[in-house]
Amino acid sequence: MIYLSKLLDQKVWDAFGHVVGKLDDLLVDNTDQTMPPITAIAIKDGSSEPKLVDAKDLATLWPSITLNVDISKLDLLKSAGHELYLKQRALDQQIVDTEGKRLVRVNDLQIARKNDRFYLTGVDVGGTGLLRRLGLENFAKSVAKLLNKRWKTHVIPWEDVASIEHDDPLRLKVSQDRLVQMEPADIASILDDLDHHTSKALLQGFTDEQLADTLEESSSEVQQAVIAALQPERAADVLEEMDPDEAADLLADMDDKVSEQLLNLMEDEDEEDVRTLLRYPEDSSGGIMTTEFASVPGNLTVEQALHHLRTNEEAKDDEFMFYVYLLDANERLQGVISLRDLVTAPLDQELSKWFDDDPVAVNPLTPQEEAAYLVAKYNLMAVPVIEPESNVMLGIVTVDDALDTVLPTAWKKKLPRFAGR
Amino acid sequence: METRFKAPAWLRKAFYFITLLGPGLITASAGNDAPGIATYSVAGSTYGYSFLWVILVIIVGIVLVQEMAARMGTVTGKGTADLIRERFGVKITAIAMLALLAANLGTTVAEFAGVAAAGELFGISRYITVPIAGLLFSLLILRGNYKKVEKVLLVLTLSAISYVVTLFIIKPDWAQIAQEAVSPNIPLDANYMMLVLAVIGTTITPWGIFYLQASIADKGKSVQEYGETRLDVVVGSIWGSIISAIIIIVTAATLFKAGIVVTAAEEAAMALAPFAGKGSSILFAAGLLGASLLAVSVLPLSTTYAFCEAFGFERGLNHKFKEAPVFYLIFGFIIFLGMVLALIPSIPLFDLMILSQTINAVLLPLILVLFLIIANDRSIMGKWVNSLPANILTAVLILVVVAATVAMFVAPLIT
Numbered sequence: 001m002i003y004l005s006k007l008l009d010q011k012v013w014d015a016f017g018h019v020v021g022k023l024d025d026l027l028v029d030n031t032d033q034t035m036p037p038i039t040a041i042a043i044k045d046g047s048s049e050p051k052l053v054d055a056k057d058l059a060t061l062w063p064s065i066t067l068n069v070d071i072s073k074l075d076l077l078k079s080a081g082h083e084l085y086l087k088q089r090a091l092d093q094q095i096v097d098t099e100g101k102r103l104v105r106v107n108d109l110q111i112a113r114k115n116d117r118f119y120l121t122g123v124d125v126g127g128t129g130l131l132r133r134l135g136l137e138n139f140a141k142s143v144a145k146l147l148n149k150r151w152k153t154h155v156i157p158w159e160d161v162a163s164i165e166h167d168d169p170l171r172l173k174v175s176q177d178r179l180v181q182m183e184p185a186d187i188a189s190i191l192d193d194l195d196h197h198t199s200k201a202l203l204q205g206f207t208d209e210q211l212a213d214t215l216e217e218s219s220s221e222v223q224q225a226v227i228a229a230l231q232p233e234r235a236a237d238v239l240e241e242m243d244p245d246e247a248a249d250l251l252a253d254m255d256d257k258v259s260e261q262l263l264n265l266m267e268d269e270d271e272e273d274v275r276t277l278l279r280y281p282e283d284s285s286g287g288i289m290t291t292e293f294a295s296v297p298g299n300l301t302v303e304q305a306l307h308h309l310r311t312n313e314e315a316k317d318d319e320f321m322f323y324v325y326l327l328d329a330n331e332r333l334q335g336v337i338s339l340r341d342l343v344t345a346p347l348d349q350e351l352s353k354w355f356d357d358d359p360v361a362v363n364p365l366t367p368q369e370e371a372a373y374l375v376a377k378y379n380l381m382a383v384p385v386i387e388p389e390s391n392v393m394l395g396i397v398t399v400d401d402a403l404d405t406v407l408p409t410a411w412k413k414k415l416p417r418f419a420g421r
Numbered sequence: 422m423e424t425r426f427k428a429p430a431w432l433r434k435a436f437y438f439i440t441l442l443g444p445g446l447i448t449a450s451a452g453n454d455a456p457g458i459a460t461y462s463v464a465g466s467t468y469g470y471s472f473l474w475v476i477l478v479i480i481v482g483i484v485l486v487q488e489m490a491a492r493m494g495t496v497t498g499k500g501t502a503d504l505i506r507e508r509f510g511v512k513i514t515a516i517a518m519l520a521l522l523a524a525n526l527g528t529t530v531a532e533f534a535g536v537a538a539a540g541e542l543f544g545i546s547r548y549i550t551v552p553i554a555g556l557l558f559s560l561l562i563l564r565g566n567y568k569k570v571e572k573v574l575l576v577l578t579l580s581a582i583s584y585v586v587t588l589f590i591i592k593p594d595w596a597q598i599a600q601e602a603v604s605p606n607i608p609l610d611a612n613y614m615m616l617v618l619a620v621i622g623t624t625i626t627p628w629g630i631f632y633l634q635a636s637i638a639d640k641g642k643s644v645q646e647y648g649e650t651r652l653d654v655v656v657g658s659i660w661g662s663i664i665s666a667i668i669i670i671v672t673a674a675t676l677f678k679a680g681i682v683v684t685a686a687e688e689a690a691m692a693l694a695p696f697a698g699k700g701s702s703i704l705f706a707a708g709l710l711g712a713s714l715l716a717v718s719v720l721p722l723s724t725t726y727a728f729c730e731a732f733g734f735e736r737g738l739n740h741k742f743k744e745a746p747v748f749y750l751i752f753g754f755i756i757f758l759g760m761v762l763a764l765i766p767s768i769p770l771f772d773l774m775i776l777s778q779t780i781n782a783v784l785l786p787l788i789l790v791l792f793l794i795i796a797n798d799r800s801i802m803g804k805w806v807n808s809l810p811a812n813i814l815t816a817v818l819i820l821v822v823v824a825a826t827v828a829m830f831v832a833p834l835i836t
Contacts, residue, residue, distance in 0.1 A: 105733025
């Protein structure tokens with residue numbers, strides 16, 4: 001295997017054995033491919049700007065760098081602007097390993113020869129790459145041999161890598177395409193490790209929904225930074241896509257004026273949901289509930305109820321739908337049925353027969369711990385939240401939100417780099 | 422219970438100003454740590470007010486350097502170690518990081534020794550205070566949420582007020598101070614030069630630079646808000662320097678006048694009692710304890726982060742040991758060795774402190790040169806590159822530190 005660090009500063013020879021200069025950099029193009037081809041080499045020969053030579057004039061890279069033309073007949077290239085300068089822009093920089101789902105640093109770059117052309121194949125992110133750069137590879141190899149340890153390089157294939165440079169729109173696009181395929185939680189954990197500028201730039205290219213999903217999994221710091229960086233209209237759109245309880249948490253941490261402005265920009269219905277949640281303390285049932293749940297009116301048959309759920313907008317917003325709630329004309333909670341029971345009930349029967357008419361419920365000021373306790377005790381996937389006197393149903397606390405108290409948030413929330421995460 | 426109900430406006434305004442005083446104040450206060458207090462006490466008791474001019478130089482130097490670090494952190498969003506690695510490659514990074522590790526290990530030992538000494542002034546054995554400080558603060562930082570950690574750190578910075586109180590108990594002769602600060606009588610001997618270097622080296626530290634830049638980068642303030650960040654850094658730096666000056670004045674007004682030369686912070690604290698009462702002795706000890714705890718909290722972890730970031734090792738406390746072994750090993754190593762070395766009775770702590778300060782002094786010009794190159798690189802800093810006066814002043818600072826370092830090494834050979 002050929003490594004970039006072994007090539008840099010090596011002499012470049014022409015076809016007749018004249019020294020052209022020293023290798024300054026390698027340029028690759030089409031970085032979205034699995035193995036981007038090397039399109040040119042940069043040679044420094046003492047003049048102010050390095051010379052760019054087309055890769056077709058390149059005979060070999062290893063063990064010596066030789067051109068297949070005469071020095072006097074060199075065709076010099078002009079940079080097209082979109083190539084990736086490997087030494088300048090990739091070596092020593094941070095990249096995302098989309099397979100290992102983490103942020104890594106490029107210690108070296110691996111190059112392979114195929115059909116007389118050279119390609120960028122992988123990124124060395126391991127300690128062996130570091131030792132090679134320090135010129136200690138041979139020493140370390142003999143130590144490894146002495147200790148009977150295997151010499152293991154840690155090279156990530158280029159196709160599993162997203163290079164992230166916020167000032168480079170083209171490559172950022174490639175990175176976004178590769179990142180979007182990851183789970184929102186994994187993207188969020190990478191964002192936590194990234195510097196603020198890069199993470200903001202990276203997220204700009206996401207759709208509102210992708211952004212909302214990622215933000216829901218992100219730490220409060222990342223959320224704040226990202227929302228603050230968006231245009232207010234876009235920020236409002238993203239907030240609409242988020243779960244109302246997550247959106248409320250985010251807005252609660254923001255400056256009053258800004259959160260008020262964003263709320264006003266949101267669709268009325270979403271705005272109303274979030275405002276309701278903002279009225280309650282953060283660690284009460286009201287603060288962690290979601291206002292999106294599936295409900296049906298009382299006097300239906302099972303078949304009518306199923307039809308109602310298929311066509312009802314609010315039911316569509318319920319992302320989990322473990323339960324269907326029975327509400328009367330004044331939105332008072334009458335009963336609950338699990339979706340499973342509803343689906344398996346005979347179609348022509350009266351719905352009310354199948355409902356549990358005394359459901360476990362909490363009120364909005366019930367502490368989060370209490371809700372978590374009820375969820376665990378009764379093996380529930382969600383518990384309804386009702387207004388204490390009127391019995392009007394406000395929302396549901398789902399099991400994952402309730403259990404956040406048991407699994408401390410400190411695990412998830414980011415600490416700055418110097419003070420731990 | 423944390424609620425969304427907001428505090429009254431005046432309280433929030435006051436709090437807003439305090440939130441501005443974050444990283445800059447913490448860094449500057451941690452700069453007045455155990456080795457710092459020791460050095461100022463030695464300087465004040467040995468040379469009196471004639472040492473105050475050094476603080477005037479230091480104010481310029483520290484504001485200059487910390488402003489640069491803050492600006493780089495704000496503009497790039499990256500830490501010092503990141504930028505060094507990305508700009509200069511593996512070899513220079515390896516040299517800088519190993520030196521940083523060595524220097525900070527030595528400083529950590531000195532901080533634990535400071536905790537031990539301060540604890541003993543309160544009559545608590547070091548075998549109790551050091552393990553408690555090490556474990557408790559590691560735990561706080563490993564498990565705590567940063568906003569809470571920063572609050573604890575800010576409370577610790579308040580311990581410096583004890584020096585201000587001591588100053589008012591002592592009532593020094595201000596006219597004489599002003600006169601000697603402006604036209605000092607500078608003896609040109611190697612010992613004096615060494616102390617000058619030690620005072621610079623203990624105040625303008627590589628770890629202070631790394632810590633400040635990382636914490637500002639992590640706060641994620643935009644360049645538009647840079648004015649606020651700069652305010653924090655400048656106010657913090659000046660406040661830190663004023664405290665340094667007060668320690669020199671306190672020791673000069675009492676110990677120097679009486680002809681008592683001390684060699685450590687705890688000696689200074691004890692020696693103060695006959696002149697200014699037991700109260701000032703206790704206040705001095707409290708300041709030492711607060712600053713040492715502050716430094717113990719931020720130094721080991723910031724070092725570990727810088728090291729892992731530079732080399733791309735998995736880092737952060739949301740990883741298990743198996744995922745980030747280098748991170749945990751280095752952090753544990755610094756804490757453990759720091760505690761053990763501070764507890765072994767026969768270890769020559771004073772020599773160790775001098776050694777770590779010497780490494781710091783040698784490392785500082787190197788870091789500053791790398792710093793200057795990055796701060797002038799338009800591809801990194803954009804329009805936020807250094808101004809010419811900043812470049813000239815930093816170059817002068819580098820020359821002074823180098824000259825003083827050389828003088829310190831050469832002087833013993835000549836005399």
